[in-house]
Amino acid sequence: MSDMKQGSKYFPLYSHLQQAAGQPVTLTFSQIEQLLRTNLPRSARGRAGWWSNRSKGAVQASAWMDAGYHVQSVDLAAETVHFAKAKLTYTVEKSGDTVLWNRGMIKALRQHMEMSQGELADELGVRQQTVSEWETGAYAPSRATSKHLGLVAERAGFAYEVGEERP
Structure with missing residues (x-):
């Protein structure tokens, strides 16, 4: 089980990634907003750091990390983010x-x-x-x-x- 709570704003993103069953996923910011049924914060569009894979202090990162994914790349100009299965070495x-x-x-x-x-x-x-x-x-x-x-x-x-x- 994960730590991602069902009531969390980012739970729909977590669920979407869980359903991808480890396959790479590329989403536009608009697609993520449709999943969340709300707008992403302005910082998500302006700062690549918002998309970093950090384990503390970032509810959004918990959504993809608890689903077993990492952000592989983010393109702020194209407003796309690529998620891939997290690999631990x-x-x-x-x-x-x-x-x-x-x-x-x-x-x-x-x-x-x-x-x-x-x-x-x-x-x-x-x-x-x-x-x-x-x-x-x-x-x-x-x-x-x-x-x-x-x-x-x-x-x-x-x-x-x-x-x-x-x-």
């Missing part, structure tokens, strides 16, 4: 027979499972804050938790290769 490392779960792998697993940080925390029996700290790199999971993450990943069909960088 992470490196898989091992110590003995234990995969060392890092911030990129944890976030990729969570997104693969279509879970919020809180939902993954519930699945693992930890606090949401703990998952957040793992994803920011403030802390790393313990060896025991890494084994648990491996079992959860296997059950979810999350494939990863040891020693390879995954796009």
